[in-house]
Amino acid sequence: MAARLLDGKSLAAQVRVAVKREVEALAQRGIRPGLAVLLAGENPASRVYVRNKVRACEETGVRSDLYELPASVSEEALVDRVLALNDDPDIHGILVQLPLPKQVDAHEVLETIAPAKDIDGFHESNLGALLAGRPRMVPCTPAGVMRLLEHAGVPLAGSHAVVIGRSNIVGKPLALLLLQRDATVTLCHSKSRDLENLARSADILVAAVGRAKLVTGRMVKPGACVIDVGVNRLSDGSLAGDVDFAAASEVAGWITPVPGGVGPMTIAMLLENCVRAAGASK
Numbered sequence: 616m617a618a619r620l621l622d623g624k625s626l627a628a629q630v631r632v633a634v635k636r637e638v639e640a641l642a643q644r645g646i647r648p649g650l651a652v653l654l655a656g657e658n659p660a661s662r663v664y665v666r667n668k669v670r671a672c673e674e675t676g677v678r679s680d681l682y683e684l685p686a687s688v689s690e691e692a693l694v695d696r697v698l699a700l701n702d703d704p705d706i707h708g709i710l711v712q713l714p715l716p717k718q719v720d721a722h723e724v725l726e727t728i729a730p731a732k733d734i735d736g737f738h739e740s741n742l743g744a745l746l747a748g749r750p751r752m753v754p755c756t757p758a759g760v761m762r763l764l765e766h767a768g769v770p771l772a773g774s775h776a777v778v779i780g781r782s783n784i785v786g787k788p789l790a791l792l793l794l795q796r797d798a799t800v801t802l803c804h805s806k807s808r809d810l811e812n813l814a815r816s817a818d819i820l821v822a823a824v825g826r827a828k829l830v831t832g833r834m835v836k837p838g839a840c841v842i843d844v845g846v847n848r849l850s851d852g853s854l855a856g857d858v859d860f861a862a863a864s865e866v867a868g869w870i871t872p873v874p875g876g877v878g879p880m881t882i883a884m885l886l887e888n889c890v891r892a893a894g895a896s897k
């Protein structure tokens with residue numbers, strides 16, 4: 616294998632140590648960071664993500680309150696819950712796990728979260744701050760990707776970054792963060808023509824689509840940095856990213872594994888955002 620591994624598991628563990636120290640410092644000021652997690656319905660992937668988030672809170676001394684709501688929950692009930700948490704001085708972060716059941720307009724619920732407690736960075740005011748080049752709460756997965764790139768010393772300024780996937784959660788905010796670091800950014804999506812050639816022109820190639828093996832070895836420029844945000848459950852029960860890891864790692868200069876790449880960094884950035892929100896609360 617030619618590529619160097621971008622080890623998110625190990626970097627996330629380092630971040631958690633720093634978060635734990637920050638939690639101890641906040642305790643001196645009489646503050647215990649508190650995160651409320653709202654989980655609606657039975658989506659198995661969401662349940663795993665939430666379990667991992669709650670476990671990371673426990674490990675670092677962040678209080679976490681999990682609200683498990685039925686798949687039939689109304690938008691009004693969710694909005695009311697968020698409003699109550701906005702007013703709760705012991706809660707510094709509110710996380711509404713997505714996707715929400717289809718009868719609920721996720722946008723309405725996310726816009727109800729007080730921006731200062733929006734540790735996912737999904738509120739329009741936080742996304743707008745990012746667009747304006749003055750980031751406040753930055754969405755956790757894009758923040759985790761940037762931290763991995765910075766930690767590995769991947770050159771960003773002047774590089775061509777190609778991001779495949781234009782979601783509000785990953786693709787769009789990540790494109791803005793890369794732009795802010797002076798990368799030239801191409802944001803691709805399902806209608807993009809000639810994805811293969813676009814991808815092959817990337818110094819930094821990010822796949823955030825949710826389709827196993829979307830990125831083949833042929834789509835990777837020799838020496839490029841390949842970031843795999845995808846988590847796909849295969850029919851045999853195993854996990855795979857959006858990148859054909861075996862093929863891409865023969866060509867790439869750096870690559871993230873799945874699992875153990877971006878996923879742990881998402882949770883680490885969530886903890887950081889929550890602790891920062893708590894620190895700013897008094």
Ligand code: GUN
Nearest residue numbers: 710711712713714735755
């Ligand atoms: N669903 C998939 N990724 C995320 C995330 O980062 N935050 C939330 N709230 N839901 C998600």
